[in-house]
Amino acid sequence: xxxxxxxxxxxxxxxxxxxxxxxxxxxxxxxxxxxxxxxxxxxxxxxxxxxxxxxxxxxxxxxxxxxxxxxxxxxxxxxxxxxxxxxxxxxxxxxxxxxxxxxxxxxxxxxxxxxxxxxxxxxxxxxxxxxxxxxxxxxxxxxxxxxxxxxxxxxxxxxxxxxxxxxxxxxxxxxxxxxxxxxxxxxxxxxxxxxxxxxxxxxxxxxxxxxxxxxxxxxxxxxxxxxxxxxxxxxxxxxxxxxxxxxxxxxxxxxxxxxxxxxxxxxxxxxxxxxxxxx
Amino acid sequence: xxxxxxxxxxxxxxxxxxxxxxxxxxxxxxxxxxxxxxxxxxxxxxxxxxxxxxxxxxxxxxxxxxxxxxxxxxxxxxxxxxxxxxxxxxxxxxxxxxxxxxxxxxxxxxxxxxxxxxxxxxxxxxxxxxxxxxxxxxxxxxxxxxxxxxxxxxxxxxxxxxxxxxxxxxxxxxxxxxxxxxxxxxxxxxxxxxxxxxxxxxxxxxxxxxxxxxxxxxxxxxxxxxxxxxxxxxxxxxxxxxxxxxxxxxxxxxxxxxxxxxxxxxxxxxxxxxxxxxx
Numbered sequence: 001x002x003x004x005x006x007x008x009x010x011x012x013x014x015x016x017x018x019x020x021x022x023x024x025x026x027x028x029x030x031x032x033x034x035x036x037x038x039x040x041x042x043x044x045x046x047x048x049x050x051x052x053x054x055x056x057x058x059x060x061x062x063x064x065x066x067x068x069x070x071x072x073x074x075x076x077x078x079x080x081x082x083x084x085x086x087x088x089x090x091x092x093x094x095x096x097x098x099x100x101x102x103x104x105x106x107x108x109x110x111x112x113x114x115x116x117x118x119x120x121x122x123x124x125x126x127x128x129x130x131x132x133x134x135x136x137x138x139x140x141x142x143x144x145x146x147x148x149x150x151x152x153x154x155x156x157x158x159x160x161x162x163x164x165x166x167x168x169x170x171x172x173x174x175x176x177x178x179x180x181x182x183x184x185x186x187x188x189x190x191x192x193x194x195x196x197x198x199x200x201x202x203x204x205x206x207x208x209x210x211x212x213x214x215x216x217x218x219x220x221x222x223x224x225x226x227x228x229x230x231x232x233x234x235x236x237x238x239x240x241x242x243x244x245x246x247x248x249x250x251x252x253x254x255x256x257x258x259x260x261x262x263x264x265x266x267x268x269x270x271x272x273x274x275x276x277x278x279x
Numbered sequence: 280x281x282x283x284x285x286x287x288x289x290x291x292x293x294x295x296x297x298x299x300x301x302x303x304x305x306x307x308x309x310x311x312x313x314x315x316x317x318x319x320x321x322x323x324x325x326x327x328x329x330x331x332x333x334x335x336x337x338x339x340x341x342x343x344x345x346x347x348x349x350x351x352x353x354x355x356x357x358x359x360x361x362x363x364x365x366x367x368x369x370x371x372x373x374x375x376x377x378x379x380x381x382x383x384x385x386x387x388x389x390x391x392x393x394x395x396x397x398x399x400x401x402x403x404x405x406x407x408x409x410x411x412x413x414x415x416x417x418x419x420x421x422x423x424x425x426x427x428x429x430x431x432x433x434x435x436x437x438x439x440x441x442x443x444x445x446x447x448x449x450x451x452x453x454x455x456x457x458x459x460x461x462x463x464x465x466x467x468x469x470x471x472x473x474x475x476x477x478x479x480x481x482x483x484x485x486x487x488x489x490x491x492x493x494x495x496x497x498x499x500x501x502x503x504x505x506x507x508x509x510x511x512x513x514x515x516x517x518x519x520x521x522x523x524x525x526x527x528x529x530x531x532x533x534x535x536x537x538x539x540x541x542x543x544x545x546x547x548x549x550x551x552x553x554x555x556x557x558x
Contacts, residue, residue: 010288010289011332014292021296022300054290110475111474114438115438142425146421146429150425150430151433154398157396171381172378172381193387
């Protein structure tokens with residue numbers, strides 16, 4: 001193991017800060033730093049306290065201490081205050097101010113979820129909303145929600161599995177289900193490699209947009225075939241009041257609604273932050 | 280703007296470290312910190328020097344200063360020393376020690392690219408390898424390489440665009456091409472929404488595995504239709520010496536090769552770090 005006993009407090013603080021940030025949602029032992037810097041437990045505890053206070057002041061994350069035999073520290077990313085307000089404002093603006101209403105009144109969010117800043121902040125918010133210890137994997141279906149799901153999994157430090165519509169490409173054994181696509185009212189297939197998930201895993205479902213709920217029903221049914229548990233269902237946005245299907249409980253960052261503007265003679269989008277963003 | 284003039288050096292160091300790490304590959308002005316903490320330029324320069332030295336010592340990144348009117352600081356993530364060696368060893372072990380040879384001698388990398396630790400480190404290495412100022416977007420095709428491409432884009436702080444095989448789902452206008460799939464020697468289609476990329480953008484192509492090069496040829500041809508430039512082509516792994524197609528220059532993190540083990544009577548995988556990992 002490395003020996004950084006020559007480090008001063010200022011250098012330790014930088015090192016430990018980087019360490020927390022590059023290990024989100026992971027258990028970290030004080031012992032690691034004690035051995036690395038060859039200092040006392042109380043010295044490292046003071047360092048961690050300083051870092052925790054700045055993180056909370058900045059609204060960028062919490063450092064939680066878990067007690068007990070398997071105890072340790074966890075860095076959980078947050079998004080609070082000014083950064084959170086900026087994110088909400090930017091997304092609301094983007095949702096309502098672009099040509100995102102496609103033929104059939106389909107709403108495209110691609111440009112928002114391709115924006116590196118908005119994607120990153122959305123993923124931090126979602127990862128922060130769920131209890132990290134309750135999630136073993138993130139799941140989505142190709143393709144629209146994949147970038148968001150990958151980034152959420154990154155902040156939760158768990159695997160992201162991507163169901164495919166049709167794996168004619170070379171994969172190993174898969175489990176597949178049929179589901180009714182809400183948009184087209186047609187039966188479609190989705191599948192996952194059989195070794196993607198183990199029984200009893202707690203899985204967070206992430207997708208970009210809830211239109212009719214067909215995809216969510218499909219993902220939930222696929223999880224049931226793997227004997228996994230739904231730890232949560234999270235959408236970037238939902239189209240309020242348009243459901244034709246029974247859905248389990250879910251959360252959405254934003255609610256959007258199509259409204260016909262009589263004066264202008266076309267549909268417009270209204271967007272509000274969802275309940276998830278109210279605390 | 281916030282006023283953190285009450286911050287001591289130790290707190291400033293934590294704050295600035297977090298700021299750099301959450302703004303990879305982005306221009307950062309010293310002025311921002313001078314105004315925020317109400318201190319002199321030389322004080323902030325000293326803080327940044329301390330942080331840069333620890334980052335370089337740790338092998339986790341560089342802070343570069345760019346001069347000129349639009350000058351500023353850039354944090355570029357690295358992966359050096361112990362962490363880099365651990366990554367290479369873990370991937371080599373995973374590549375050669377699992378049941379990843381599928382029917383038709385297709386090689387599946389899914390489990391490696393679903394591992395949050397390996398995925399994250401691979402993305403840092405790739406982002407670090409290319410000159411950040413030369414890349415405007417990352418591009419891939421659904422689905423195997425998507426998680427890697429999303430994470431590379433995250434560290435480069437650019438958008439990630441995902442070409443689709445068939446967007447029967449509701450999207451706006453697209454540009455599509457036909458290409459010859461190397462695996463099946465059949466003509467397939469890939470497409471991107473027309474507004475995904477603008478002319479003259481410099482685009483880094485990222486994919487999981489180079490088998491016959493068909494997919495890479497397709498992505499390159501699609502970029503040409505958008506009048507974009509190929510800033511680089513990066514694969515997680517390539518199957519050495521199996522090409523049937525002319526390909527532009529590319530880089531791969533690992534080289535794998537199928538070798539028949541006469542004693543055991545089956546194929547085995549051999550894996551070596553690619554040239555990308557040699558410096």
